[in-house]
Amino acid sequence: MTARDDIPVLAIMGHPNAGKSSVVATLTENDRIAIDKRAGTTTTSDEYPVVIDGENIMVFIDTPGFQNPSDILEWFQAHPDERDLAEAFVAKHGDDPLFSHDCALLRPVADGAGIILVVDGSKRIKEKDRTEMELLRLTGRPRMAILNNLTNIDKHMPAWQDALNKSFNSVREFNAHRATYAERIALLNALKTIDQRWEPMLTETVRAFQRDWERRIEQSAQTIVALMHEALAYKVTRIVKVDDVDSDNEREAIREKLAEAFQNGLRRMESDAQKKIRAHFHHNVWDLPSDSLLSKDLFSREVGQALGLNQRQMAVAGAAAGAATGGAIDLVVGGISLGAAALIGGTAGGVLGVLGGAALAKIDIQRTLGVERFTMGPVTNPRFPFVLLDRIILYSARAMNWSHGRQAADEDSLHKVPEKHQAKKRGFTEALSSEDHKTLAKFFAAARKGKQTPHEERSREIIEGILRGVSRSDVDTRVKL
Ligand SMILES: Nc1nc2c(ncn2[C@@H]2O[C@H](COP(=O)(O)OP(=O)(O)OP(=O)(O)O)[C@@H](O)[C@H]2O)c(=O)[nH]1
Ligand SMILES: [Mg+2]
Known part of the structure; x- marks a missing residue:
């Protein structure tokens, strides 16, 4: 042999x-x-x-x-x-x-x-x-x-x-440069035919490849579920002496800083999860063109518009998960009434894109023993988790389908999506059934409270299902990358 x-x-x-x-x-x-x-x-x-x-x-x-x-x-x-x-x-x-x-x-x-x-x-x-x-x-x-x-x-x-x-x-x-996982498997299967004596050995090899791929999908879904947990339960606190906040301007400045720190925390969690996904799919070289959705800020208008659920889907999912995620926003916190702009902080313009006008999270202010305790979080905005989820799936799709032989080469870049195709493309979560939207919304609602729920298991399965779909050769996800 x-x-x-x-x-x-x-x-x-x-x-x-x-x-x-x-x-x-x-x-x-x-x-x-x-x-x-x-x-x-x-x-x-x-x-x-x-x-x-x-x-x-x-x-x-x-x-x-x-x-x-x-x-x-x-x-x-x-x-x-x-x-x-x-x-x-x-x-x-x-x-x-x-x-x-x-x-x-x-x-x-x-x-x-x-x-x-x-x-x-x-x-x-x-x-x-x-x-x-x-x-x-x-x-x-x-x-x-x-x-x-x-x-x-x-x-x-x-x-x-x-x-x-x-x-x-x-x-x-x-x-x-373009070969996907499915095409690699097809090539290995074809190798069986070049010599009959190789068939049993190659059958084993292909099985090992498939098992390994399946395991990577499971690991990626776990990474994604963990990201959702961490991001949705996240809180940032600043403690300031009462004497140091004796004007509205100062208080406003603290809120802005807090909002900035909160967003940065979420950005960091996303980027840590991305690193893990990249490692699951063995990527070391990783260059994204600046016009890719993955290069844009998580809280940018482009990302908010392209990803997540549409308004109607959001209403249905939000209702199923209860008022806490349905978008009812309590503007009175800690006895201090705050306008939406104040809740969002200094980067309101950027944040609005993702959040459809609602705050990302509430800022709670408590005064005790000569200090004011400013706390932002957990995330209350009902759309944000769907945007975050869509983006990490998009990232996974890129990691799964970007061939290693392509390295950083960007000739005939797939990233440059012609305008006419862009509008038609839907986010991954948008394409799910409303049953799945509800399940995810319920999982997100529990994650905000740091609670476990049976909806988490089902949500992980939903995410695995999307990832499996992404690595099938008949699904052209490349245009979205
Ligand atoms: N567009 C495109 N370019 C490719 C593809 N495969 C290889 N290239 C490019 O072709 C060039 C040569 O690729 P290599 O893989 O280094 O070729 P090689 O046969 O190993 O070359 P030597 O080691 O020099 O003999 C590089 O610039 C690659 O990026 C492909 O599928 N599509
Ligand atoms: Mg060579």
Whole structure:
């Protein structure tokens, strides 16, 4: 069997700059692999295992591009009696500095790896390509070809399909920059067909991938539920000597600072949860364009308008969760009457977008023993939790669907959503049933009071359901990222 210790080993081969390292990075979810627009980036054959539960379940070997494929092919053709041409070639030339590049390239194959040839399907086929295909065919190893369409020119694709079909057991289109989880699984499944003997082993590998993905979804849903708990029960307190607040201006300044601290606390919680989600999906490189909804302030108008429930949905969900979350806002707190603007604090303009005019939380002022105790929180605004939830799901969708081979590349950016599509897109929570809205609203209401509720379990399931939907290939969430 052409595998090491019963796990599949595949060498990724092809022209310099065909996108080999990008394919390896995407398949192994490793965004630290060197990828560059200049040819000749990879100079040695490097192994990248896929590790699940501390165990290697599969190995990909990134190789340098072919330099002199015709030399290798000539040697292969001149030695028709060799049983294993790659092995024989390396055995013969391993010590010869003139062939060091060719040997670096062929060694993984000589050692038994299967082959994935990566070609740039947007370019015309050249003689050198045919030479590479033929020499890989002659190795006799199980082999698949990947058409990685680098520039979206597809007029050459049929010719590639024809040529590759003659020498490869399987030919697939796979875009290293756009591939989703579902497409990665489809590719692994297709690898089963390149050699029947690999089937049982690959079936196990695919299962391990699926289990791991499912676990990440569960972990992410847990991270999200924990964020909702923390954010909704959050309070900030400032204690000030009565003598230091002897004017309305001073009191107002304290309220503003408190509101600012409250918002910052929520921003920090969101960002901590984002870091966790990023880690669940193995992202180290993380660059967002400035026009992404994820780059905007949590309390900005854009975020408030794009995410969360609409007014009608909000009314239904709020009613189900009781008056506490239904939007009834007690403007008289601690005996001091406060206008809505005062409740919101100094950044009223920004906050209004998210909150639809209602305060984020109440400020309570208590006077005892010569001090005034200003407390803001917990969140009373009924819309805010839905906005926060939508945004962390949006973040998760990006983490789940952003391929690791893409790294920070932003050509043909999916972020630049044309205006005409923007209005049609709905937030994730908006698309749920009103039953689910009610369940979530009840969970949020309990979380505000720091209480447990059976609605939490169901809410976690709802969130898991959304995340599962996001990683299905037939759901195009990318436009929203
Ligand atoms: N648009 C687009 N660009 C891609 C895709 N795959 C790779 N690239 C780009 O193509 C260039 C070369 O990618 P690499 O993965 O470094 O190619 P390579 O075959 O490993 O190159 P060498 O190591 O130099 O042989 C980089 O600029 C990548 O960002 C793709 O699917 N779409
Ligand atoms: Mg490379």
